[in-house]
Amino acid sequence: MSVDRVLPTPEARELLELVRELAVKEVAPRAAAGEAAERFPRDLFLLLGASGLLGLPYPEEHGGAGQPYEVYLQVVEELAAAWLAVGLGVSVHTLSCFPVAAYGSREQREALLPAMAGGDLLGAYCLSEPQSGSDAAALSTRAVADGDGYVVDGVKAWTTHGGVADYYTLMARTSPEGARGVSCFHVPAGLDGLSYGTPERKMGMRSSPTAQVRFDGVRLPADALIGSPGEGFRIALAALDGGRLGIAACAVGVAQAAFDVASAYARERRQFGSRIADFQGLGFMLADMATSIAAARALYLDAARLRDAGRPYGTRAAMAKLLATDMCMRVTTDAVQVLGGYGYVEDFPVERHMREAKVLQIVEGTNQIQRLVIARSIVRE
Numbered sequence: 017m018s019v020d021r022v023l024p025t026p027e028a029r030e031l032l033e034l035v036r037e038l039a040v041k042e043v044a045p046r047a048a049a050g051e052a053a054e055r056f057p058r059d060l061f062l063l064l065g066a067s068g069l070l071g072l073p074y075p076e077e078h079g080g081a082g083q084p085y086e087v088y089l090q091v092v093e094e095l096a097a098a099w100l101a102v103g104l105g106v107s108v109h110t111l112s113c114f115p116v117a118a119y120g121s122r123e124q125r126e127a128l129l130p131a132m133a134g135g136d137l138l139g140a141y142c143l144s145e146p147q148s149g150s151d152a153a154a155l156s157t158r159a160v161a162d163g164d165g166y167v168v169d170g171v172k173a174w175t176t177h178g179g180v181a182d183y184y185t186l187m188a189r190t191s192p193e194g195a196r197g198v199s200c201f202h203v204p205a206g207l208d209g210l211s212y213g214t215p216e217r218k219m220g221m222r223s224s225p226t227a228q229v230r231f232d233g234v235r236l237p238a239d240a241l242i243g244s245p246g247e248g249f250r251i252a253l254a255a256l257d258g259g260r261l262g263i264a265a266c267a268v269g270v271a272q273a274a275f276d277v278a279s280a281y282a283r284e285r286r287q288f289g290s291r292i293a294d295f296q297g298l299g300f301m302l303a304d305m306a307t308s309i310a311a312a313r314a315l316y317l318d319a320a321r322l323r324d325a326g327r328p329y330g331t332r333a334a335m336a337k338l339l340a341t342d343m344c345m346r347v348t349t350d351a352v353q354v355l356g357g358y359g360y361v362e363d364f365p366v367e368r369h370m371r372e373a374k375v376l377q378i379v380e381g382t383n384q385i386q387r388l389v390i391a392r393s394i395v396r397e
Contacts, residue, residue, distance in 0.1 A: 065135015096269030107262030112139030178227030
């Protein structure tokens with residue numbers, strides 16, 4: 017993927033060069049086979065962690081790289097272009113670190129963040145439930161105070177890395193007070209009573225396990241609570257604002273990858289004595305694809321810069337997620353069309369990109385929810 021990027025520091029430019037090298041040499045060559053075999057590339061996440069890429073936006077004193085979100089998201093885009101399961105996995109892991117980094121006590125940050133942000137551990141984020149998706153405040157998983165800790169019972173659904181993660185960032189109900197009754201917990205894998213469902217059989221992203229996480233009398237110590245009791249829903253919403261930018265970056269990466277294949281094919285494929293790229297119908301299609309990718313990239317970077325400046329960015333994040341993922345679905349569909357019959361078979365990766373694009377319109381809040389968030393902000397203003 018050859019994108020002319022404007023980066024804030026020489027260090028950031030060197031980082032992107034490292035990521036591109038890893039993406040080309042280590043990630044992209046394994047994507048097709050990994051998806052076909054539905055095999056989770058855990059070793060790649062260990063490699064990314066060893067390269068300092070699993071804690072990019074978190075402080076250096078806690079094992080992170082201290083990079084601005086503007087840089088971190090472009091890393092996610094590069095990885096997603098090579099293999100969405102890896103790029104999205106990095107986004108989910110970063111999301112799972114956020115509550116400890118932003119709301120944890122000093123003791124929690126010192127004890128947990130070095131292994132999380134340093135890449136020794138891989139995280140998952142448990143918010144959605146079988147009957148509580150878009151209406152996240154309606155979750156029913158309970159964490160009941162018991163002695164000097166909590167006992168957790170319930171089921172979480174649609175958990176990326178479910179069953180393979182080393183820890184789970186859990187939102188559970190500690191009181192019946194609606195959104196004000198939700199609290200956040202850090203749950204290490206391997207505890208008694210913690211089990212996992214069979215991974216979902218999905219349209220795309222088959223190498224990345226998505227499974228239920230089941231809590232049956234799981235005992236947590238008091239210091240598993242992140243933030244204050246009842247603060248979990250606010251933590252979840254703050255985490256999702258950043259997570260939506262991760263999904264937007266993933267969408268731009270997948271769309272860019274599909275466009276690169278389609279444009280190269282259109283320049284080489286000849287029909288009626290000419291390159292098909294020279295036909296106006298296809299040339300205009302490629303122009304629209306390139307323009308919409310650039311627009312989506314500019315929007316997610318604009319939201320990231322607001323975040324880096326400490327300014328409100330939630331509405332802009334919703335806009336970026338909405339625009340980028342709808343764009344990705346359209347661009348990948350058009351890429352299949354450019355390749356014609358070859359686009360529909362597995363000889364070229366665009367059919368995989370098209371299947372992968374659909375999930376991006378759903379995860380981290382459906383695009384209908386993004387429109388609701390944006391509309392409400394307009395009404396408030």
